[in-house]
Amino acid sequence: MKSKKINSKKNKSSNFxxxxxxxxxxxxxxxxxxxxxxxxxxxxxxxxxxxxxxxxENGKILPSRITNISQKKQRELSLSIKRARNLALI
Amino acid sequence: MNNYEHTIIARQDxxxxxxxxxxxxxxxxxxxxxxxxVQTQDWGLMNLSYFIKKNKKGNYxxxxxxxxxxxxxxxxxxxxxxxxLLRFLTVRVKNFDxxxxxxxxxxxxxxx
Numbered sequence: 096m097k098s099k100k101i102n103s104k105k106n107k108s109s110n111f112x113x114x115x116x117x118x119x120x121x122x123x124x125x126x127x128x129x130x131x132x133x134x135x136x137x138x139x140x141x142x143x144x145x146x147x148x149x150x151x152e153n154g155k156i157l158p159s160r161i162t163n164i165s166q167k168k169q170r171e172l173s174l175s176i177k178r179a180r181n182l183a184l185i
Numbered sequence: 186m187n188n189y190e191h192t193i194i195a196r197q198d199x200x201x202x203x204x205x206x207x208x209x210x211x212x213x214x215x216x217x218x219x220x221x222x223v224q225t226q227d228w229g230l231m232n233l234s235y236f237i238k239k240n241k242k243g244n245y246x247x248x249x250x251x252x253x254x255x256x257x258x259x260x261x262x263x264x265x266x267x268x269x270l271l272r273f274l275t276v277r278v279k280n281f282d283x284x285x286x287x288x289x290x291x292x293x294x295x296x297x
Contacts (some may be wrong), residue, residue: 140276141287143287182192183243
């Protein structure tokens with residue numbers, strides 16, 4: 096038991112050592128598009144669960160500067176959201 | 186020949202037999218005009234997010250069709266006149282994904 100605890104402490108300390116003031120920006124902000132990576136969900140007008148994440152409470156489409164979606168995917172999204180609206184899904 | 190996804194919404198107070206009639210009617214039109222029905226999905230009675238012609242809910246029927254563009258014109262011409270339908274939507278797609286049905290789970294929970 097004791098040895099395990101020590102190990103965990105060691106791990107923690109090693110994690111802290113990685114954090115420094117001089118680290119590059121990419122560790123601070125996650126600015127990749129969540130829909131462009133491999134294995135990302137397909138943008139489709141039937142996939143309401145996905146579309147609802149990118150719509151405000153009033154039903155407006157959220158701008159890509161807030162959601163960090165790439166320009167190509169944002170175009171796809173806005174088209175499929177409009178289709179879903181027409182079918183009264185959103 | 187193109188691939189189309191075609192969805193229609195029927196009124197909330199249509200009975201099950203009427204929905205079957207509607208389904209048969211439009212699949213007949215498709216087959217007469219040399220179209221291929223790849224798949225049909227019944228999404229069932231779902232809540233509309235806003236009122237359409239004083240309807241709160243709607244019966245959704247979804248077709249996946251392989252046909253020419255002239256058939257879609259014919260279909261939509263008939264659907265515009267149909268009083269049992271609220272809306273329709275056709276979308277051209279490159280490939281069908283026949284596996285996923287986003288609305289299956291909702292139906293099961295409703296039945297339970």
